[in-house]
Amino acid sequence: MTGAGGWGLILAMAAITFALRASFIVLQDRIRVPALVRRGLAYVPAAVLGAIVAPAFVQLGGDADVVTQAPRWAAGLVGAAVAVRTQNMVAVLVAGMLTLWGVQALLG
Amino acid sequence: MGGAPNGDGTTFAAGFREGMRDALPIMLAVTPFGLVVGVAAVEVGLPVAQAIGMSYIVYAGTAQLAALQLIAVGSPVAVxxxxxLLLNLRFVLYSAAFAPHLRAAPGWLRVVMAFLMTDQSMALGSQRYGRFPERGAKVAHYLGVAVPMGVVWTTSSTLGVLLGAGLPTGLSLEFAVPLVFLTLWVVAMVRGTAPVWVAGAVAGGVAxxxxxxxxxxxxxxxxxxxxxxxxVWETRRGPAPRPSGAATARRGPTP
Structure with a gap:
């Protein structure tokens, strides 16, 4: 996967990604959006963010042991609490990382 | 600012600056992610030019990281x-959500804005656009978030490529990325209506x-x-008092 083959792969990935990004922004005048889709767009940010966030903190299944999971859970809970109270990203980053490091240190 | 899409340099500069300010904490959080992707690209054996070029041309961190992992295990190109395609399908949703807000921009600028689209610009835009009645300001804000984000992403992943595996891995700095998304999720839900809350919670549980x-x-x-x-929640509560026609079409992702 090096040389010309590597560049081909990178260009193909780029083309796919750009087509998806450009779809509505570039072609919007030529696409008719059904009413249901338009209503659904109001829920895109919360839904997509939830789908990205939750599995990063909570992982069920075979590879989920408490020692590796606990620091993430703690950091997630503390981070969420700080986020609700302050809505301040820097505060969440500081509180979350400190919690992660603290619990990691406690669990050795 | 000859390319100012609303022809008003002052408004454009103000919107751009506000976007930069909003994006500042996110840029700090994206830096470790960029470093990680750069290191990963070198570790799977990509030549330096390709390892760096990928971040400039593809510009999609999650997909890049996934591709690098697949290269490492010898996956075929089709896979x-x-x-x-699957990892980036979400961009179609963002594109549809952004389109009504970015209509003020000329075609070439929409191409640039599409290329610079990220999860972060979607999240910040959905928070902010309700406050900008004027579309030119939304375009300025979008670029204020997106341009510095592109600079930080390419710079940090290039650094990752150049530093290689010499970076400390014990600090879990990549954990900053989910913390950023956590904040944006909580803010979207706290500021949203009841159906927005339901949408965010259900998506999290299902994920x-x-x-x-x-x-x-x-x-x-x-x-x-x-x-x-x-x-479903919105419908169950009876028809919401929603303006019909153009007003709805323009509302986009802001609740």
Whole structure:
């Protein structure tokens, strides 16, 4: 996967990604959006963010042991609490990382 | 600022600056992610030019990281491309959500804005655009978030490539990325209506359960489950007092 083959792969990935990004922004005048889709767009940010966030903190299944999971859970809970109270990203980053490091240190 | 889409340099500069200010904490959080992707590209054996070029041309961190992992295990090109398509399908949703807000921009600028689209610009835009009645300001804000984000992403992943595996891995700095998304999620829900809350919560729960699905399909399944739940909740409460026609069409992602 090096040389010309590597560049081909990178260009193909780029083309796919750009087509998806450009779809509505570039072609919007030529696409008719059904009413249901338009209503659904109001829920895109919360839904997509939830789908990205939750599995990063909570992982069920075979590879989920408490020692590796606990620091993430703690950091997630503390981070969420700080986020609700302050809505301040820097505060969440500081509180979350400190919690992660603290619990990691406690669990050795 | 000859390219100012609304022809008003002052407004454009103000919107751009506000976007930069909003994006500042996110840029700090993206830096470790960029470093990680750069290091990973070198570790799977990509030549330096390709390892760096990928971040400039593809410009999609999650898909890049996934592709690098697939290269490492010797996956065929077709699998890598399908994975890229699936991981980035969410951009179609963002594109549809952004389109009504960015209508003020000329065609070439819309191409640039599409190329620079990220999860972060979607999240910040959905928070902010309600406050900008004027569309030119939204374009300025979008670029104020997106341009510095592009600079930080390419710079940090280039640094990752150049520093290689010499970076400390014990600090879990890459954990900053989920913390950023956590903040944006909480803010979207706290400021949203009840159906928005339902959409976010359902999507989170489904995503945890659907994580074992291949190719990160769980993310899309969860997102659509959340959107559907929001729509069902909205409908169940009876028809919302929603303005019809053009006003609705322009509203986009802001609740």
């Amino acid at each position: 890598i491309l399908v994975t890229t 945890v359960l659907a994580r074992p699905l291949p190719f990160n399909l769980g993310l899309l399944v969860a997102a659509f489950a959340g959107i559907a739940a929001g729509l």
